[in-house]
Amino acid sequence: MPQPNLSTELLRTFTAVVDEGGFIRAAARLHKTQSTVSQQIRRLEQELGVELFRSEGRKRVLTPSGETMLGYARQMLSLQEDALAAITEQSAEGELRIGVSLSLTESMLPSILARFKRHNPGIRLNVQTDYSNSVCQDYDNEQYDLALILRRDRSQVKGELLGYEPLIWIGPAGYQWSKNRPLPLVLLNVPCLFREATLSALDSTAISWRTVYSTTSFTSLMAAVRAGLGVTVRTQGALADGTENIGSRLGLPELPPVYIELRYHPHTPGCEQLAQLIRHEPLQAW
Template identity: 40%
Template sequence: MLNNLDIDLLRTFVAIADLGGFAKAGRHLHKTQSAISLQMKRLEAQSGSKLFRKAGRRQLLTEPGELLLNYARRILSLNDEAAAALRPIPLQGQIRFGVTQDFADRGLAAVLARFADHHPGVRLDVRVNPSCELKQQIAKGKLDLAVAFQERGDRGDSLGKLQLSWIVPESYSEPDDQPLKLVLFEPPCVFRDRVINALEKASMSWRVVYTSPSLPGLLAAVDAGLGVTARLSNRHRAPATGLPKLQPVELAVYRNPQTTPAPLDVLEKITRAHIQNNLEELV
């Protein structure tokens, strides 16, 4: 007889995997670490598999744990979407939603379209801008909700960390004694900071040859061979021996504290579920 997997346990399991440990998941879910541990013991009993293994002081996923993680993301995504779609009270109002260019074409547009179809009484105003602009618009009350990259000192609610990868032209060769040519967004930009910090730490010389406010412009410059950049995509990954490892970036949701309409609660929940349950597909 097959066992049913508890949704709440799966949600905690995914949070542990995304946030990097029991303690961080506990803080995010407002639960004690012992409560998180008990939940995972219950999930292991339900699944019939050992999901974690110790590596020093860290808890890493076992092979069955990695397998379950993929299913858990899909289960949670469908669960949260169904719960929102079946909400009995018709929603009314307006939501001004902001998102970075990196996520405007990564499935989130389809989520927003479904939300608009399910809630025709809600006027959805979507704006695609750099993270720094989105956070400024939240602070000024010009946006209700935004998904943006978080920097130290920001007050967003973390959705998880994403690894950056170098993106290079097809003609790329490992750096010689010449400065590495960079194609970057205009400052301020967390990706730009990660790139420059990594090169400085590796004592590699560099120079910015192309700046652009748009992601398509950035990628076009790389494809043309003007230089290298770093994004979430792993295409054209440079050899590890040629360029230094980049520190991950943290994605967060920002909400205007002055706006609390019911439609905003629903959209925030759907957005969180989509991103957190599809983090592996977003890199």
Template identity: 35%
Template sequence: MKTLDLALLRTLQTVVDHGGFAAAAVRLHKTQSAVTHQMHRLEAELGFPLFEKSGRSRRLTAQGTRLLGYARRLLALNDQTLHALAGAGEGATLRIGAPHDVADTLLPGLLAGFAKAYPQVQIQIHVGRSPFLMDDLRRGDLDMTLSTRLDPTLPGLTLRTSPTVWLCAEEFSYRRGDPLPLILADEPSIFRQLALQTLEAQPADAAVPWRISYESPTLIGIKAALRAGLGVTARSIDLLDPTLRVLGPVEGLPRLPDVAYHLYLRGDGGHPIARRLFLDLAAGGVPFGPPVDDGPAE
């Protein structure tokens, strides 16, 4: 059985990630003809074309796209193996942020994967509100963060979407047609925006009257008000627990938009291991924002 040449696969990945043969040549410190020759070698070894013409540029064929997915995983595993054997990460500290909503749902799985890949890395967890975590990331106070904010100017990866629902205390009583007492975070808050925009967008004949009954700058305060039966809030389904219940069409409340949770990397790439972890995750999904330098971790 043939053995794939990882150097050729890395060139393929670089061509795609950096937008073409010329840009890949600059990134790899090669001539453009050398990059072209490598791709011809890879096509010859595989027995099928990797690129096809699209106007004045070239794009991956269907088989090329399929190969790229495997290439990313092979290269990530190769680099991870070399880093582990070399003791990569010893003494390093990564600072990772997460919103309160997913600190005990989405975050644990990520942390387990990070710890398995780099057991010698110390991880500092910062839990807070999405907009403030994004500010910390831009200032360089964090290496990576989970966030509900969409920012295409930073390297990002959408991890999942979650339903946004109307939540209240299990014993809370709401009669259809009554003003909806809202429990909201103060600005800036994506859930506050989703709640108010959804209610204000209702047609006049189906409009739900509402009022803001409680505001808090923290999720702890919102949960306390919910459990005290002070009203209803719009929040990710991740917040649901046995003390709360979901309201919906039966009570006349409109459906809320889903919310996406993204993983962001610092704009300058931050710590080399943070870049490597981000690229490992991106190999299994569709990243957005500016490309990330895929240099080896130090």
């Protein structure tokens, strides 16, 4: 009987489902549809000839075979990353200047940078976070060697498209709102593409609105939402205890996705290797 050829993509999907606690959040993290994630899990189960998950009420939990496979899957993915690091630029030295859109810094990026640094002790990382427009402008002015930029429009992407994130309306759990009064908004300060997307969507409807809380801090933003001051627009990854996706329940307008762009100078020491690590660990905007 031929041995199965286990795809690292399937293994990455499997570990994402476990880490995110379900198929929906895993799909958001991996920039895939829920049906694609389900299909990939079924393919992996077919390759292995075992069931990895079982139903427990409304939840899907690991089977004993799934528990066993999870440990090996993590080892295989880690080994792949180590191999990539070992054969590329391990003796590189110098400074790597990185610009990152603010909303991407809450994702897997810090752990990616830590892994990169372990394999490249001679590279000095210089990471700056800023609003997307500023990161893009500074990259064009050659102030960064690598940039991760969040875009509102697909046509704005000049470099490599890593994926996209749907936007959702987030409010406190059980939030109620009547359309005969303005929708209270909790927003990040200008310039912010989430703010722009929010106001653009509302202005295309008859819904009136008012800003009740404006801040530069994501932590402060979500604290205001949880406290019930108003609603905001972010991605699925921003949902936390005490909040929920309120868009369809309250009849709020549909929102466009945001796009994650990677731009870098391939001849700068360390850039190509870091780009490979980023591609293998999907980022998530918050």
